[in-house]
Amino acid sequence: MMESTPIISLYWVWPVLLLVGYTAGTAMSRRLSEARCVFPVVGKPFAFAPRFISNLAFAFNATNLIQQGYAKFKHEAFQLIRSTGNMIILPHNLLEELSTIPPTIASPYKALEHDLLGAYTGLDLILESRLHHTIVQRKLTPRLGLITPGLQEELAAAFDEELPTSEDWREFQPYQCIGKIAARLSARAIVGPAFCKDPTWLDISFNYTENLFRTIVFLRMFPPFLHSVVCPLIPAYWKCNYYIRLAKQLLVPRIRELISQNDKGTWAPKSTEEDTNVLHWMIDSVKGRDRDPHVLAHIEVLLALASVHTTLLRMVNVLYDITASNDGLVEELRHEISSVAGDSKGWDVASYDALHKLDSVLRESQRMSPPTTLGLKRFFTEAYTFQDGTRVPKGAYVCLPIHAIENDPEITPNPEIFDGLRSYRMSKPMLTNQDKNSGKEYLFSSPTPITLNFGYGKSACPGRFFASLIVKMVFVKILTEHDFKFLPATGRPSNLMVHEFLFSSPWQRMLLKKKKYSACPF
Numbered sequence: 066m067m068e069s070t071p072i073i074s075l076y077w078v079w080p081v082l083l084l085v086g087y088t089a090g091t092a093m094s095r096r097l098s099e100a101r102c103v104f105p106v107v108g109k110p111f112a113f114a115p116r117f118i119s120n121l122a123f124a125f126n127a128t129n130l131i132q133q134g135y136a137k138f139k140h141e142a143f144q145l146i147r148s149t150g151n152m153i154i155l156p157h158n159l160l161e162e163l164s165t166i167p168p169t170i171a172s173p174y175k176a177l178e179h180d181l182l183g184a185y186t187g188l189d190l191i192l193e194s195r196l197h198h199t200i201v202q203r204k205l206t207p208r209l210g211l212i213t214p215g216l217q218e219e220l221a222a223a224f225d226e227e228l229p230t231s232e233d234w235r236e237f238q239p240y241q242c243i244g245k246i247a248a249r250l251s252a253r254a255i256v257g258p259a260f261c262k263d264p265t266w267l268d269i270s271f272n273y274t275e276n277l278f279r280t281i282v283f284l285r286m287f288p289p290f291l292h293s294v295v296c297p298l299i300p301a302y303w304k305c306n307y308y309i310r311l312a313k314q315l316l317v318p319r320i321r322e323l324i325s326q327n328d329k330g331t332w333a334p335k336s337t338e339e340d341t342n343v344l345h346w347m348i349d350s351v352k353g354r355d356r357d358p359h360v361l362a363h364i365e366v367l368l369a370l371a372s373v374h375t376t377l378l379r380m381v382n383v384l385y386d387i388t389a390s391n392d393g394l395v396e397e398l399r400h401e402i403s404s405v406a407g408d409s410k411g412w413d414v415a416s417y418d419a420l421h422k423l424d425s426v427l428r429e430s431q432r433m434s435p436p437t438t439l440g441l442k443r444f445f446t447e448a449y450t451f452q453d454g455t456r457v458p459k460g461a462y463v464c465l466p467i468h469a470i471e472n473d474p475e476i477t478p479n480p481e482i483f484d485g486l487r488s489y490r491m492s493k494p495m496l497t498n499q500d501k502n503s504g505k506e507y508l509f510s511s512p513t514p515i516t517l518n519f520g521y522g523k524s525a526c527p528g529r530f531f532a533s534l535i536v537k538m539v540f541v542k543i544l545t546e547h548d549f550k551f552l553p554a555t556g557r558p559s560n561l562m563v564h565e566f567l568f569s570s571p572w573q574r575m576l577l578k579k580k581k582y583s584a585c586p587f
C-alpha cells in the first residue's frame with residue numbers, strides 16, 4: 066500500500082530552475098514582505114543572506130530557529146523567512162486576542178490552504194466549502210458513542226491482519242503496520258463499512274497525504290512564482306491529483322445513488338451499522354452547491370488527510386515513548402485498563418474517558434512530538450492592530466511558536482523529560498470531584514492556553530475527540546494483547562523535522578509478540 070516515490074526524476078532541470086528562481090525570487094519577495102513589517106527577522110545565516118539561503122535554513126532547521134526566536138523575543142513578535150513569504154511569529158500573550166479575531170479578518174483556513182499549497186494539492190476546496198469542518202463537529206463528534214462498537218470491530222480485524230500474530234518475538238515496522246490500522250479506523254468512520262476495507266480507498270486515504278507532503282516539502286524550496294512551472298515535474302503532484310480522481314471514481318456512483326434516493330424520500334440514514342458514518346450523514350444533510358457527488362467525494366479525501374496521518378503520528382510516537390520509559394509506565398497503563406474494565410458493566414465510550422493515565426500519556430507525547438511546531442496559523446485579510454499596539458499588515462501570515470511555548474521550562478518543568486503521568490498528577494485531585502467537567506483542562510483533547518496542538522478557541526480541531534478515542538482504542542488493544550520492545554542496541558527513534566513539520570521514520574523496526582492470554586476488554 067505504501068510505496069516510496071523518487072521525487073526527482075528530471076534531475077538536470079532542478080539546478081537550472083533553482084538558479085533562475087532564486088535570483089528573481091530573492092529580489093521580488095524581499096521587497097514584498099520584509100519592507101512591510103517592522104518585526105526583527107530571525108533565521109538569516111548571515112547579514113545579507115539571500116532569501117533562498119534563509120529559506121533553506123528554515124526548511125532544514127525550522128525547529129531550532131523558532132526556538133532561538135522565542136528565546137530572544139519571548140514577549141514580542143518576530144519574523145521567519147520561508148519561500149512562500151515571511152511569517153510573523155506572535156508572542157504568547159496575544160493568544161487570547163488572536164483566537165477571538167473573526168475568521169473574516171484572521172482566517173485559519175486561508176492560512177491552512179496557503180501552508181499546504183492548496184492550488185496544487187486540491188486543498189483549495191476548503192476555501193469554498195466548510196462542510197468537512199461542520200460534519201465532523203456536528204455529526205461525528207456527538208455520535209462517537211454510536212460508532213464505538215463498529216470501530217472496535219474494525220480494529221480487531223485490522224490487528225489480526227496487519228500485526229504479527231505470533232507468540233514469539235517478531236520484527237515489525239510500526240509506521241507501516243499502524244498506518245494501515247489508522248487508515249482502517251478512520252475509514253470506518255468516514256466512509257463506513259461499505260468502503261472501509263476497500264484496498265482502493267485505503268490506498269487513497271494513506272497515499273494522498275504522503276504525496277501531498279512530498280509535493281509541498283519539495284515545492285516550498287522554490288519561490289511561489291515558479292510553483293506552476295515546477296509542479297508538473299514532480300511525480301508526487303500528479304499522484305495527489307490521481308488520488309482525488311480515483312476517489313471520485315470510487316465514491317461518486319454510490320453518492321449519486323444515495324442522493325437520488327434521498328431526494329425521492331426513500332432513503333435517510335438510520336441508526337444501523339451501515340448508516341453510521343460521515344459519508345451517509347453528509348449526503349443526508351448537505352444542501353446547495355455542496356450537494357454535488359464530486360465535491361462530496363473530494364471532501365472525503367480531505368477528511369482522510371485530516372485524520373489518518375495525524376492519528377498515526379500520535380499512535381507511533383506514544384508507542385515509542387512508552388517503550389522508552391523504563392519506569393513501569395506500561396504496567397501502570399495495563400493495570401488502569403483492567404481496573405476500568407473491572408469497574409464497568411460493559412466497555413464503551415465512557416470506559417475510554419475513564420483511562421486518565423493513558424490520556425495523560427497521549428498529551429505528554431504530543432507536547433514533545435507534535436505534528437507541527439507552529440500553530441494558531443492565521444492569514445490576515447486586512448490590517449489589524451492588537452490591543453498592545455502590535456500591528457499586523459494586510460496579507461500577513463501569522464502564527465504562534467506552540468512547540469517552544471509548550472516546552473518552555475517556565476510552563477512545563479523539565480520539558481526535556483518524557484513524564485507520561487504529568488497531566489494525570491495535576492488532574493488527579495480534581496477527578497474525585499462530583500463536577501463532570503472538573504479536571505477537563507488536563508485532557509488530551511482539551512486545548513488550553515498552554516496546550517495548543519489542536520489549535521485554540523472556536524477554530525480548534527473538530528476531530529480531536531475522535532482522535533483521542535481511536536488512539537486510546539489502539540493502545541487498549543496493544544497493551545492488553547501484546548508485548549513490545551525496541552530491537553537490541555536501539556532506542557527511541559528521533560523525529561524527522563522538515564520545515565515546521567515533524568514526521569516519524571517510516572522504516573523504523575521494533576519487536577512485538579502476542580500474549581498467550583488476551584485481557585482486551587472488547
Ligand code: HEM
Nearest residue numbers: 173174191197198371372375376518519520524526528532
Ligand atoms: C492527533 C490528531 C490531530 C491533530 C494534532 C489535529 C490538529 C489540528 C489543527 C492544529 C487544526 C487547525 C486548528 C486551527 O485552525 O487553529 C485542525 C483542524 C482540523 N482538523 Fe484536526 N487534528 C487531529 C485529528 C483530526 C481528526 C481525526 C479529524 C477528523 C476526524 C480532524 C479534522 C479536522 C478538521 C475538519 C479541521 C478543520 C480544517 C479547516 O479549518 O479547514 N483532525 N486539526
